[in-house]
Amino acid sequence: MSPTGYGPDFLLDLYRQMVLIRHFEERVKYLFLEGVMPGTIHQCNGQEACAVGVCAALEPADVITSTHRPHGHALAKGITVVEAMGELFGRTTGCCKGKGGSMHLGDLAKGMVPAIAIVGGGIPVATGIALAFKMKKEKRVAVCFMGDGATNEGAFHEGVNMGAIWTLPVVYVVENNLYGASTPVSWVVRTKTISERSRLYGIPGVTIDGNDVLAVYVAAKKAVRRARTGKGPTLLELMTYRITGHSRRDPALYQPEEEKKRALENEPIGRFAKYLLDRQLADQRRLDQIAEEVDQEIEAAVEMALAAPQPKPEDTLQDLFVA
Amino acid sequence: MTMKRLSIAEALRECIRGEMRRDERVFCIGEDIAVRGGWGGAFTVTLGLEKEFSDRMINTPISENGFFGVALGAAMMGLRPIADVQYADFALLAMDQIVNQIAKMRYMSGGKLTVPVTMRAPVGVTGRGAQHSQSLEPFLLPAPGIKIVCPATAYDAVGLLRSAVRCDDPVMMFEHKLLYGSKGARAESGAIDASSEIPEEDYVVPIGRAVVRREGADVTVIATLLMMHRSLQAAALLEQEGIDVEVIDPRSLVPFDWDTVKASVVKTGRVVIVEESPKRNGVGAEIAATLAEEMIDHLTAPIKRVAAPNTPAPFAPPMEEYYVPSVERIAEAVRQVTSY
Ligand SMILES: Cc1ncc(C[n+]2csc(CCOP(=O)(O)OP(=O)(O)O)c2C)c(N)n1
Numbered sequence: 096m097s098p099t100g101y102g103p104d105f106l107l108d109l110y111r112q113m114v115l116i117r118h119f120e121e122r123v124k125y126l127f128l129e130g131v132m133p134g135t136i137h138q139c140n141g142q143e144a145c146a147v148g149v150c151a152a153l154e155p156a157d158v159i160t161s162t163h164r165p166h167g168h169a170l171a172k173g174i175t176v177v178e179a180m181g182e183l184f185g186r187t188t189g190c191c192k193g194k195g196g197s198m199h200l201g202d203l204a205k206g207m208v209p210a211i212a213i214v215g216g217g218i219p220v221a222t223g224i225a226l227a228f229k230m231k232k233e234k235r236v237a238v239c240f241m242g243d244g245a246t247n248e249g250a251f252h253e254g255v256n257m258g259a260i261w262t263l264p265v266v267y268v269v270e271n272n273l274y275g276a277s278t279p280v281s282w283v284v285r286t287k288t289i290s291e292r293s294r295l296y297g298i299p300g301v302t303i304d305g306n307d308v309l310a311v312y313v314a315a316k317k318a319v320r321r322a323r324t325g326k327g328p329t330l331l332e333l334m335t336y337r338i339t340g341h342s343r344r345d346p347a348l349y350q351p352e353e354e355k356k357r358a359l360e361n362e363p364i365g366r367f368a369k370y371l372l373d374r375q376l377a378d379q380r381r382l383d384q385i386a387e388e389v390d391q392e393i394e395a396a397v398e399m400a401l402a403a404p405q406p407k408p409e410d411t412l413q414d415l416f417v418a
Numbered sequence: 419m420t421m422k423r424l425s426i427a428e429a430l431r432e433c434i435r436g437e438m439r440r441d442e443r444v445f446c447i448g449e450d451i452a453v454r455g456g457w458g459g460a461f462t463v464t465l466g467l468e469k470e471f472s473d474r475m476i477n478t479p480i481s482e483n484g485f486f487g488v489a490l491g492a493a494m495m496g497l498r499p500i501a502d503v504q505y506a507d508f509a510l511l512a513m514d515q516i517v518n519q520i521a522k523m524r525y526m527s528g529g530k531l532t533v534p535v536t537m538r539a540p541v542g543v544t545g546r547g548a549q550h551s552q553s554l555e556p557f558l559l560p561a562p563g564i565k566i567v568c569p570a571t572a573y574d575a576v577g578l579l580r581s582a583v584r585c586d587d588p589v590m591m592f593e594h595k596l597l598y599g600s601k602g603a604r605a606e607s608g609a610i611d612a613s614s615e616i617p618e619e620d621y622v623v624p625i626g627r628a629v630v631r632r633e634g635a636d637v638t639v640i641a642t643l644l645m646m647h648r649s650l651q652a653a654a655l656l657e658q659e660g661i662d663v664e665v666i667d668p669r670s671l672v673p674f675d676w677d678t679v680k681a682s683v684v685k686t687g688r689v690v691i692v693e694e695s696p697k698r699n700g701v702g703a704e705i706a707a708t709l710a711e712e713m714i715d716h717l718t719a720p721i722k723r724v725a726a727p728n729t730p731a732p733f734a735p736p737m738e739e740y741y742v743p744s745v746e747r748i749a750e751a752v753r754q755v756t757s758y
Pocket residue numbers: 163164212213214215241242243244245246272274275276341449480482504508511
């Protein structure tokens with residue numbers, strides 16, 4: 096059951112962020128299918144509550160690492176729609192000046208390392224960020240977003256273990272969407288949950304309903320407080336579902352119809368809308384208005400990105416070394 | 419003799435099917451290679467094979483270092499694995515198993531062991547940014563103990579894969595994303611037709627044998643994979659300018675067919691080497707250095723290399739276009755060496 100007692104401004108902001116991410120992903124998908132947007136994309140539709148709930152528990156100075164599926168994390172951590180859209184279009188106005196693209200969205204100024212598209216690659220990196228916070232005696236926290244699939248990379252074991260033995264201020268967030276690409280998690284993990292792996296490292300681990308944005312927020316808040324107060328890492332497993340293809344035009348035929356249907360009924364935005372409406376924290380008109388505002392913001396960003404300058408070919412040679 | 423026209427992805431699939439039927443020691447191991455309703459690996463090569471070989475299509479966790487090691491262990495026990503990564507970039511996570519173990523095991527055993535591991539890895543810059551673009555040929559060239567092949571056509575893909583699977587040594591096959599001809603949701607924009615008529619008969623392409631793709635008298639251009647196709651296009655362009663280009667596709671980088679290349683150099687005296695990865699220490703560097711050592715009397719112009727700059731692959735299309743050697747850049751290099 097979702098906790099109560101939060102102010103409507105806070106709750107509506109969570110809602111707005113989730114809708115922003117969903118509509119951003121949908122818009123991007125069309126732009127991609129129309130051939131207007133270059134590259135490839137991995138949408139996070141259905142997983143918005145993970146990004147939003149966790150990032151709502153963070154301070155601006157906290158730092159996240161992300162994955163090949165980073166759009167939601169980026170928007171939730173404060174990268175603007177303009178900066179994200181610019182990057183997806185490969186424009187100089189993008190958060191990586193067009194060097195990175197969809198899979199490397201990020202801006203350290205906003206507390207997000209350019210996303211790491213090598214599955215599991217971010218786990219030791221987040222651990223290192225946390226080590227720096229500890230060594231520099233800064234009260235900042237690192238959060239490592241990863242998928243269920245990443246927990247089978249050697250980097251998971253190495254990274255989480257180091258976070259644990261050095262009692263670092265880091266939270267390992269596993270978005271368990273039941274698939275690593277097309278492979279069901281049940282084929283590749285023997286334990287019932289992924290969070291129980293945490294015990295082997297001597298850190299707490301919990302499995303949470305990752306489609307309940309408030310439950311995610313509460314769990315993240317606790318893990319972040321633990322990290323910030325010097326008590327070490329937590330492993331959060333957020334149960335969720337990707338209600339879109341893995342990438343590009345993937346029709347996700349490996350997801351059983353029945354499972355997909357249930358997932359659509361359980362998706363986080365519809366659920367949170369119901370929560371807000373049931374408690375009369377908002378009416379449908381307000382929710383529609385949020386959707387409209389968000390769409391305007393996205394449309395403006397698309398227009399700006401399309402009008403923004405492309406990098407010059409020779410810009411390829413810039414940004415390799417400091418000097 | 420009946421023939422079928424197949425793309426590289428289709429041809430590899432049929433070839434793997436044939437090898438698995440022929441020899442029950444052959445099995446496939448990799449990520450997302452055996453999921454019903456899935457994609458057959460990242461580029462459809464193993465699509466549907468799990469229906470026929472349910473117990474020999476090993477669908478792994480995302481654990482590259484792990485499953486390359488598993489392939490090695492199984493190979494030493496007499497099986498013949500075909501291990502693939504979805505993008506060559508991810509083979510970097512398995513470099514311990516590939517370079518420290520697979521490449522060296524036979525040597526360290528004093529020649530007592532055989533390691534019949536076939537490895538497959540898609541290369542090429544395709545709009546995905548710095549971590550999904552790398553060509554690993556230059557990473558593996560200095561790892562003695564691994565044979566390296568690079569098929570540019572479906573015919574060669576089949577012939578080389580058969581050779582690789584039947585060979586008792588480790589072989590890495592680099593395949594190009596834009597040459598697969600993958601269909602449906604896995605189609606690539608900017609793809610080039612590399613399909614071939616595939617004979618029914620059980621032919622092989624020997625590892626270590628180059629092919630002259632186009633005969634010419636003025637300049638020798640050496641290139642594999644996508645760059646080979648672009649070199650052919652450049653040659654067609656240059657023909658109109660009266661420059662007669664010979665295009666050699668080495669097909670194997672280790673062992674390398676020096677005889678074919680040297681015979682061409684004797685004829686033309688001019689060499690351009692084209693590759694898709696950064697110029698520094700690339701495949702071209704190795705070829706150029708050897709030719710400089712051994713063929714200097716035949717060279718009438720400096721050897722030219724056309725390659726990517728010494729940076730990671732950028733994302734934005736204008737930069738990516740600049741990064742990957744184009745037909746025009748290849749043609750320009752040829753013009754330069756002919757001006758000597
Ligand atoms: C080291 C590595 N291996 C394989 C891939 C290809 N790949 C990209 S995403 C993905 C699945 C990842 O699954 P998961 O961690 O559960 O994240 P999700 O896609 O479900 O968000 C795979 C195999 C990769 N990017 N990096």
